[in-house]
Amino acid sequence: MSRYVIRRTGAAIMTLIAASIVIFAFIHLIPGDPVYVMLGDGATPEQVAALRDRLGLDEPLVMQYLIWAGNALRGDLGVSIFFETPVTQVIAEGAETSILLASVTMVWIILIGVPVGILAAIRQGTLIDQGLSGLAMLAASLPTFWVGLYLILIFAAGLGWFPSSGYPSIFEEGGLVNLRYLVLPSLALAAPNAALILRLTRASMLDVAREDYIRTARAKGIRPTRVVLRHILRNALLAVVSAFGFTFAALISEAVVTETVFALPGIGRTVVQSILRRDYPVIQGVILITVCLYLVINLIVDLSYRYLDPRVELE
Amino acid sequence: MRQVLMMLPTSAIRRPITALGVLFLVVIVIFAAASPWIAPYPPDVMDPVNRLLPPGGDHLMGTDHFGRDTFSRVVFGARLALLIGVGVVAFALGTGVPIGVLSALFPALGRVLMRMVDVLMSFPSLLLALGLIVILGQGVFNAILAIGLIYLTTTARIVYGVALRLKAEPYVEAARSAGAGTWWIVTRHILPNMISPLLVQASFVFAFAQLGAASLDFLGLGAPPEIPSWGNMLAESRIYITRASWLLLWPGLMIVLTAFSLNLVGDALRDRMDPRFREMVRR
Amino acid sequence: MLSVENLVVSVRRGPEIVRDVSFEIAPGEILGLVGESGSGKSMTSLALMGLLSPGIDITGGAVRLDGTDITHLQPHQRVARNCGKVAMIFQEPMTSLNPVLRIREQLEEAINVHDPRAGPERARELLDMVRIPDAGHQLNAYPHELSGGMRQRVMIAIALACRPQVLIADEPTTALDVTVQRQVLGLIRELCDSLHMGVLFITHDLGVVAQLADRVAVMYAGKLCERADVGPLFRAPLHPYTNGLLACLPDPESGNAAFETIPGAAPRPGAIPEGCPFSPRCNRAQETCRSGPVPEAHGPERQVAVCHFPVRQEAPA
Ligand SMILES: Nc1ncnc2c1ncn2[C@@H]1O[C@H](COP(=O)(O)OP(=O)(O)OP(=O)(O)O)[C@@H](O)[C@H]1O
Numbered sequence: 016m017s018r019y020v021i022r023r024t025g026a027a028i029m030t031l032i033a034a035s036i037v038i039f040a041f042i043h044l045i046p047g048d049p050v051y052v053m054l055g056d057g058a059t060p061e062q063v064a065a066l067r068d069r070l071g072l073d074e075p076l077v078m079q080y081l082i083w084a085g086n087a088l089r090g091d092l093g094v095s096i097f098f099e100t101p102v103t104q105v106i107a108e109g110a111e112t113s114i115l116l117a118s119v120t121m122v123w124i125i126l127i128g129v130p131v132g133i134l135a136a137i138r139q140g141t142l143i144d145q146g147l148s149g150l151a152m153l154a155a156s157l158p159t160f161w162v163g164l165y166l167i168l169i170f171a172a173g174l175g176w177f178p179s180s181g182y183p184s185i186f187e188e189g190g191l192v193n194l195r196y197l198v199l200p201s202l203a204l205a206a207p208n209a210a211l212i213l214r215l216t217r218a219s220m221l222d223v224a225r226e227d228y229i230r231t232a233r234a235k236g237i238r239p240t241r242v243v244l245r246h247i248l249r250n251a252l253l254a255v256v257s258a259f260g261f262t263f264a265a266l267i268s269e270a271v272v273t274e275t276v277f278a279l280p281g282i283g284r285t286v287v288q289s290i291l292r293r294d295y296p297v298i299q300g301v302i303l304i305t306v307c308l309y310l311v312i313n314l315i316v317d318l319s320y321r322y323l324d325p326r327v328e329l330e
Numbered sequence: 331m332r333q334v335l336m337m338l339p340t341s342a343i344r345r346p347i348t349a350l351g352v353l354f355l356v357v358i359v360i361f362a363a364a365s366p367w368i369a370p371y372p373p374d375v376m377d378p379v380n381r382l383l384p385p386g387g388d389h390l391m392g393t394d395h396f397g398r399d400t401f402s403r404v405v406f407g408a409r410l411a412l413l414i415g416v417g418v419v420a421f422a423l424g425t426g427v428p429i430g431v432l433s434a435l436f437p438a439l440g441r442v443l444m445r446m447v448d449v450l451m452s453f454p455s456l457l458l459a460l461g462l463i464v465i466l467g468q469g470v471f472n473a474i475l476a477i478g479l480i481y482l483t484t485t486a487r488i489v490y491g492v493a494l495r496l497k498a499e500p501y502v503e504a505a506r507s508a509g510a511g512t513w514w515i516v517t518r519h520i521l522p523n524m525i526s527p528l529l530v531q532a533s534f535v536f537a538f539a540q541l542g543a544a545s546l547d548f549l550g551l552g553a554p555p556e557i558p559s560w561g562n563m564l565a566e567s568r569i570y571i572t573r574a575s576w577l578l579l580w581p582g583l584m585i586v587l588t589a590f591s592l593n594l595v596g597d598a599l600r601d602r603m604d605p606r607f608r609e610m611v612r613r
Numbered sequence: 614m615l616s617v618e619n620l621v622v623s624v625r626r627g628p629e630i631v632r633d634v635s636f637e638i639a640p641g642e643i644l645g646l647v648g649e650s651g652s653g654k655s656m657t658s659l660a661l662m663g664l665l666s667p668g669i670d671i672t673g674g675a676v677r678l679d680g681t682d683i684t685h686l687q688p689h690q691r692v693a694r695n696c697g698k699v700a701m702i703f704q705e706p707m708t709s710l711n712p713v714l715r716i717r718e719q720l721e722e723a724i725n726v727h728d729p730r731a732g733p734e735r736a737r738e739l740l741d742m743v744r745i746p747d748a749g750h751q752l753n754a755y756p757h758e759l760s761g762g763m764r765q766r767v768m769i770a771i772a773l774a775c776r777p778q779v780l781i782a783d784e785p786t787t788a789l790d791v792t793v794q795r796q797v798l799g800l801i802r803e804l805c806d807s808l809h810m811g812v813l814f815i816t817h818d819l820g821v822v823a824q825l826a827d828r829v830a831v832m833y834a835g836k837l838c839e840r841a842d843v844g845p846l847f848r849a850p851l852h853p854y855t856n857g858l859l860a861c862l863p864d865p866e867s868g869n870a871a872f873e874t875i876p877g878a879a880p881r882p883g884a885i886p887e888g889c890p891f892s893p894r895c896n897r898a899q900e901t902c903r904s905g906p907v908p909e910a911h912g913p914e915r916q917v918a919v920c921h922f923p924v925r926q927e928a929p930a
Pocket residue numbers: 624627630648649650651652653654655656657669817881882
C-alpha cells in the first residue's frame with residue numbers, strides 16, 4: 016500500500032462522511048416530524064414509539080447521526096413506508112436492472128464515443144470532423160426521455176423489433192434474451208453521454224497531438240498510424256478513461272428518467288415512485304448508495320491510473 | 331466583454347450553423363416577449379370537439395387531447411424556458427462566482443469551501459435536484475433552485491481555477507505588492523478577466539438547464555401541470571405517442587434546438603477564448 | 614552532404630517565414646545557425662526534417678541529402694524510400710519524451726525502424742554512446758525519473774538510433790543549466806567527429822557558436838544575411854547585422870560587459886520591409902538598400918554577406 020493509495024482512500028472516506036451528514040439531514044429538512052416523515056401519517060402510536068427509540072430521536076442530533084450512520088454501516092438503511100420491507104431490500108430489487116442498464120449503456124458509449132471521437136480528431140477540420148462534431152453537439156442536446164419515446168414509437172410500436180417496456184429478471188427469463196429489453200433504453204440513455212465522450216476523446220487527442228513528444232515520435236520515422244495508436248491515443252485515453260468513471264456513476268441517476276419512460280423496474284423508477292409515495296427512507300437510501308457508488312468508482316479509476324500513467328506515483 | 335461579444339458575428343459567419351443557432355435563440359426570445367400576439371389561441375382554452383387534430387388547417391401544429399392549440403402552447407412555452415434558463419444561470423453564477431473567487435483569494439477558506447463543493451459533486455446531479463425538490467416541494471422557483479444547485483458546483487470549480495491563475499499573473503501580483511486592496515483586485519483584475527469564461531459557462535448552463543427542467547417536468551416534479559412548459563407538454567401527451575406522435579415532436583424539438591443553439595454559441599465563444607482557460611470550461 | 618537550395622517556407626494563405634535560404638553541411642561539420650527569436654530558425658529545421666505542421670509548407674527550393682531530393686518527404690517516407698536520414702533533438706527535453714513509455718520502448722521504436730536487424734543490446738550501446746551512466750538501469754526508467762540533462766542525452770540517443778547523416782539540434786541546451794550545457798555540447802562535438810555526422814546547431818548564443826561550430830550562418834527575418842567560417846566571421850563580420858550582434862557580446866578583453874543593442878526590433882513575417890530587411894535598423898543603410906535585390910558581398914575564405922555596404926574592417930596594425 017503506497018501513501019498515494021492511503022491518501023486517495025482517506026479523501027474518499029472524508030467525502031463520504033460529509034455527504035452522509037447531508038443525507039442524514041435530508042429527513043430532518045423535510046417539513047414535519049421526522050418520525051411521521053419516515054412512517055407516514057398512518058403510523059400507530061406503538062410504531063412511532065418504537066422508531067423514536069430505534070433512532071434515538073430524543074438524543075441530541077449528533078448522537079442521532081451516529082446511530083443512523085452506525086445502522087447504515089451494518090446495512091440497515093431503515094424500512095420503506097410503502098412496502099414495509101427494509102430499504103436495502105427495495106434497492107436490491109432494482110439493482111439488477113439498473114446496473115445492467117448502466118453497463119449496456121456504457122458499452123454503447125465506449126463503442127460509439129471513443130472510435131468516432133478518434134475519427135473526428137484524425138480528420139480534424141475536414142467535413143467529416145465538422146459533421147461528426149456537429150452531430151455530437153446535437154446528441155448532447157437531446158432529452159433522453161424524448162429520444163426514448165420516439166425509439167419506442169419506431170422500433171417497438173412500429174417495427175416490433177424490441178419490446179417497448181418492462182424488464183424480466185435474468186433469473187426469470189434467463190440468458191441474453193432479456194437484454195433485448197434494454198436495447199432501446201440503453202440507446203436513449205447513451206446518446207447524450209456518448210456525445211460527451213466523443214467530444215472529450217476528440218479534444219484530448221488534439222491536445223496530445225500538439226505535444227512535443229509527438230513531434231519526437233514522428234521524427235523517428237515511425238508510421239503515422241503507429242504514432243496515432245501508440246503515442247497519441249494512449250495518452251489521450253488517460254483523460255477519457257477517468258471520464259468513464261464519472262459517466263458510469265452519473266448513468267445510475269440519469270436512468271431515473273429512462274427507467275420511467277420504459278417502465279423498467281430499476282432503482283431510478285423506484286426513486287420517482289418513492290417521491291410520489293412520500294417514501295422518504297427509500298429516497299434517502301438510494302442517494303446514500305449512489306454517492307457511495309460514485310466515490311468507489313472514482314477511487315478505482317484514480318488508483319488504476321497509477322498503472323496507466325507512470326507519473327502519478329511521484330506526486 | 332465587448333471583445334467577446336464582437337467576435338460572435340465573425341465566428342457566426344465562419345460557421346453558418348452557429349448563425350442559425352443565434353437566429354433560433356432570437357426567435358425564442360421573440361416568442362417569449364410577444365407570446366399573446368404571436369399565439370393564435372390562448373394556451374389553455376379547451377375545445378373538446380377538435381381534440382388531437384393533426385397539423386394543418388386552423389392549427390399549425392395540431393391540437394392536444396383537450397383540443398388546445400399546440401402552436402400557441404409552444405409559443406407560450408418559450409416564456410418558461412427563458413425563465414428557467416435565466417434563473418438557473420443567475421443562481422449558479424450568483425453563488426458559484428463568489429464561492430470560487432473567495433476560495434481563490436483566501437486559501438484557508440478555500441479549502442473548506444471547495445471541499446464542500448466536492449461533497450456536493452459526489453451526489454449524482456439528478457438525484458441532488460430531486461432530493462431538493464422533495465424538501466422544498468414542487469414549483470417553478472424550486473426547480474430553478476434545484477437545477478441551479480447542480481451548476482453551482484461546476485461554476486464554483488471553474489471560477490476557482492480561473493481566479494487562481496489570474497491571482498498568480500504578474501500584474502496582479504504587482505498590484506498586490508503595491509498595496510492594492512482585495513476589493514480593488516477583485517473588481518479591477520479578476521472579475522473583468524473572468525467574463526469570457528463565465529459567458530461560455532453561462533451558455534452551457536443555460537442549455538443544460540433546459541434539459542434538466544424538461545426531465546423534472548416529465549417526471550411530474552417540475553413546473554405545475556397548468557403551466558404550458560415544453561416539458562409538461564411532453565409529459566401530458568406521452569400516452570398519445572402512437573395516436574398523435576406530432577404532439578411530442580414540437581415541444582421536443584423546441585427543447586433540443588434551444589439546447590443545441592446554446593451549445594453552439596457556447597462552443598463558438600470558447601473557441602475564441604484565451605487558450606489558458608479553454609481547458610477549464612469543457613462540456 | 615546536406616544541401617539546402619533556395620528554401621522557401623510559407624504559411625498557407627499567409628506570409629513566407631523562411632525566404633530563399635541556401636547552405637550546405639558536410640559530414641563531420643557543425644554549422645551554427647544563429648538569429649533572433651522569430652527569425653525562422655526552427656521553421657528551417659522542421660522543413661529539413663519534413664516535420665512542418667499542417668498549414669505550413671515548403672513552397673520553393675530543395676533539400677538534398679547526398680544528392681537525393683528529400684524535400685517533401687516526411688520521416689516515415691524517408692525510411693520507406695531508404696534515403697539518407699536527418700534526425701533532430703529539440704529545445705525542451707522535459708516535454709520531448711513520451712511520459713507513459715519507458716526509455717527502452719522509445720529507443721527501441723527508433724531502432725526497429727532504422728536498424729531492424731539490431732539485437733537487444735543496441736539500446737544499451739546507444740545509451741553508452743551518449744554517456745548515460747548505469748545504462749542498463751536507465752533503460753527501464755520513465756522520462757520523469759531522469760534529469761533534464763539525462764533526458765537530452767536520451768533524445769540524442771534516439772536521434773542516433775536513426776543512424777543520421779545529419780543531426781539537427783534546435784537550441785538543445787537552452788533549458789539546461791550551465792555545467793550540464795557544457796557536457797551536452799561536448800558530447801555533440803564528439804559524436805559529430807566520431808560518427809562523421811553533419812550537425813546543424815541552432816542557437817541564440819554566439820558564444821556557444823564560437824566554441825562549437827565550424828561554420829556559421831546568420832539568419833535575419835527569414836533570410837540568411839551572412840555565411841562564413843567561424844574564424845573570419847568573428848574576426849571580421851561583413852554584414853552590419855552580424856557586426857551588431859557581435860557588438861552585443863560582452864568583450865572579454867576590455868572586461869566591460871557592453872550593453873550595446875541594435876536599435877529597433879526584428880520585423881514580423883508578413884511585414885518585412887522592401888529591399889534589405891535590415892535596412893530600417895541599419896546605420897549604414899542608404900537609399901539603394903530600401904528597394905530592389907541586394908547583391909552578395911564576398912570576403913576572404915568563403916565568407917558571404919547579403920549587403921550593399923558591407924563592413925570592411927581595416928586590418929589592425
Ligand atoms: N503556425 C504559424 N502560422 C504563422 N506563423 C507562424 C506559425 N508558426 C510560426 N510562425 C512564425 O514563424 C516565424 C519563425 O518562427 P521560428 O519558430 O522558426 O523562429 P525561431 O527563429 O526558431 O525563434 P526562437 O529562437 O524563438 O525559437 C515566427 O515569426 C513565428 O511568428
